[in-house]
Each structure stands twice: as structure tokens, then as C-alpha cells.
Amino acid sequence: MKKMRFEKWQLIVLSVFYIVFGIISAAVPREQFLTFFNILGLIIMVIGAFSIFIYFLRKDYLEEHNFQVAFGALYIMAGMIVWLKPELIVSNYPLVFAGCVVIDSAIRLQYSMNLFRMKDQGWLWVFVSALAAIALAAVILLADLGHDLQRILLTVLLCFDGISNLATLFYERIALKNYYRGAKVEVEVVDGERIEHRK
Numbered sequence: 118m119k120k121m122r123f124e125k126w127q128l129i130v131l132s133v134f135y136i137v138f139g140i141i142s143a144a145v146p147r148e149q150f151l152t153f154f155n156i157l158g159l160i161i162m163v164i165g166a167f168s169i170f171i172y173f174l175r176k177d178y179l180e181e182h183n184f185q186v187a188f189g190a191l192y193i194m195a196g197m198i199v200w201l202k203p204e205l206i207v208s209n210y211p212l213v214f215a216g217c218v219v220i221d222s223a224i225r226l227q228y229s230m231n232l233f234r235m236k237d238q239g240w241l242w243v244f245v246s247a248l249a250a251i252a253l254a255a256v257i258l259l260a261d262l263g264h265d266l267q268r269i270l271l272t273v274l275l276c277f278d279g280i281s282n283l284a285t286l287f288y289e290r291i292a293l294k295n296y297y298r299g300a301k302v303e304v305e306v307v308d309g310e311r312i313e314h315r316k
Contacts, residue, residue, distance in 0.1 A: 125286055127164065131221065132282035135214075139275030142210070142268060150207045158200025165192025211271045215257040218278045222250040228285050237292045246281040250274065 168189035175185075199206055206213055225247035232240035253274045257267060 127168070128221065128224070128282055129286060130164075132279040135218075135275040135279035135282075138214075139272045139279065142275070143272040147207055147210065150210065151203050154199050154203035154206050158196045158198070158203065161196030161199060162193050163196075165189045165194075165196060168192060211257055211267050214271060214275060215254040218254045218274055219251055219258075221282065222247045222254070222278060225250075225282065225285055228289055232289065232292055235292060235296050237296070239288055239292060243281075243285050243288070246277075246285070250278045250281060253277070 166189065169186050172185040172189070225243060229240045229244035229247060232243060253270065256262075257270055257274065262270070
């Protein structure tokens with residue numbers, strides 16, 4: 118079985134951060150977040166630089182849809198914004214994080230469709246959890262909420278999404294192991310594209 122890819126480790130770190138920040142944001146006034154986001158910006162920049170570095174060590178760099186350098190550059194740019202302009206994030210952090218949840222919940226939708234095509238029965242709860250997170254994020258983004266209610270909903274959203282991400286990655290890893298164990302699969306690489314032949 119293949120080792121866990123760097124991209125999935127990024128999602129694990131992000132999910133743990135969601136849970137921790139969700140709890141902190143419920144107890145700490147937003148005015149005290151400036152230093153936190155200064156440090157967070159630097160961390161994001163390091164992750165972006167490391168993503169680019171890992172790309173040059175990978176042997177599967179010709180794999181289709183490999184945008185590791187592009188995403189690494191985006192991480193660095195986003196980190197610079199968070200580091201140099203933390204007040205922009207602090208004043209709008211519920212909307213910023215709700216938007217981030219929409220993006221990674223869309224990734225979870227992709228995981229659910231992968232499980233569906235593998236005929237794994239667990240695809241449905243992954244699909245529902247992703248839709249639920251997107252729906253709650255949409256409420257935060259679009260509804261006219263009071264500050265206290267918005268902060269409570271953000272805490273619930275971040276904790277729910279972080280836990281759902283971790284559970285999905287863990288479940289998918291087990292499902293893939295069972296899938297490949299249940300049948301002989303030959304993998305062929307043609308013009309940089311992985312083609313699986315299941316027997």
C-alpha cells in the first residue's frame with residue numbers, strides 16, 4: 118500500500134488546526150488574534166515552500182493534475198497576506214474560515230465519489246457530511262448574523278469539518294486497502310497518466 122501523500126498530510130494538519138482554532142475562537146476575543154495570525158502566516162509560507170521542495174523530490178512529477186508547485190506558490194502568497202496584513206483576516210475571520218471550509222468540503226465530496234465508484238457503502242456518510250459543512254458555511258457567509266451567534270456557528274463548523282476530514286481520510290485509507298486486497302490490480306503509466314487494470 119502506498120504511503121500517505123504529502124497533500125493528505127496537509128489536510129490532516131489543516132483539520133487539526135480547524136478543531137483547535139474553533140475551540141480557541143469561542144473563548145478568545147478577536148482583538149487578541151493579531152499575533153496568532155502573524156505566526157499562522159509564517160507557518161503557511163513554510164508549508165508552501167515545503168510543498169514546492171517536495172515536488173522536486175517526487176518521482177511521479179508527471180502524474181496528471183499534479184499542481185504542487187502552483188499550490189505551493191499560492192500558499193506562500195496567502196501566508197504573506199496573513200503575516201503582513203493580519204488585521205484584514207481578524208476583522209473578517211468567520212467569513213474567511215467559512216470560505217476555506219467550503220473548499221475542503223468540496224474535496225471531501227470528491228473522496229465520497231471515489232468511494233462510490235469503488236462501491237463502498239461508506240460513501241454516503243462522507244457525502245452527507247460534506248454537504249452539511251457546505252450548508253453551514255453558506256449560512257455563515259450569506260446570513261445576517263449577530264457576532265456572538267456567528268462565532269458559535271463558526272466553532273461548530275470548524276470542529277465538525279475538522280473531525281469529518283480526519284474520519285474521512287482514515288476511512289478512505291481502510292477502504293482502499295480492502296479494495297486493492299479484494300482484487301488484483303495492475304497499474305500502468307502511459308504518458309504520465311496512471312491507468313489501473315482490475316482483474
